[in-house]
Amino acid sequence: RILAFKLGSDEKLPDLPDIQAKREPTAELFGTDAQRASGGILFNRNCSGCHGADALGNNVLPDVRYSAYAATAETWYSVVIGGLLNDLGMVSFEAHLNSEDAESIRAFVVSQSHLAAGGGE
Secondary structure, X not given: OOOOOOOOOOOOOOOOOOOOOOOOOOOOOOOOXXXXXXXXXXXXXXXXXXXOHHHOOOXXXXXXXXOHHHHOHXXXXXXXXXXXXXXHOOOOOOOOOOHHHHHHHHHHHHHHHHHHOOOOO
């Protein structure tokens, strides 16, 4: 948003867009409680710096809770491990995570999207 001001103006600023509007999860809830808990720890260690603590987003980078890439293990893996979005700044975590770690993180992220949508666990 860019704001310009004029001295003496009585104009009102427009309302801010609703950036926290409810959105639908892109995948069904899956995984065990232990897998989602492990995924939460791994997410906060490896992903939260860019995507926000507990996958709550940071209003700068894409909100991974609603990423189409979270819909399947294959697409998630292609991004997190395979580096599919490397040219867009999403680096591969192949040196730090294995496929089980990536799937645990996906389970956590999907569970966060269900919590945000009011679905809980």
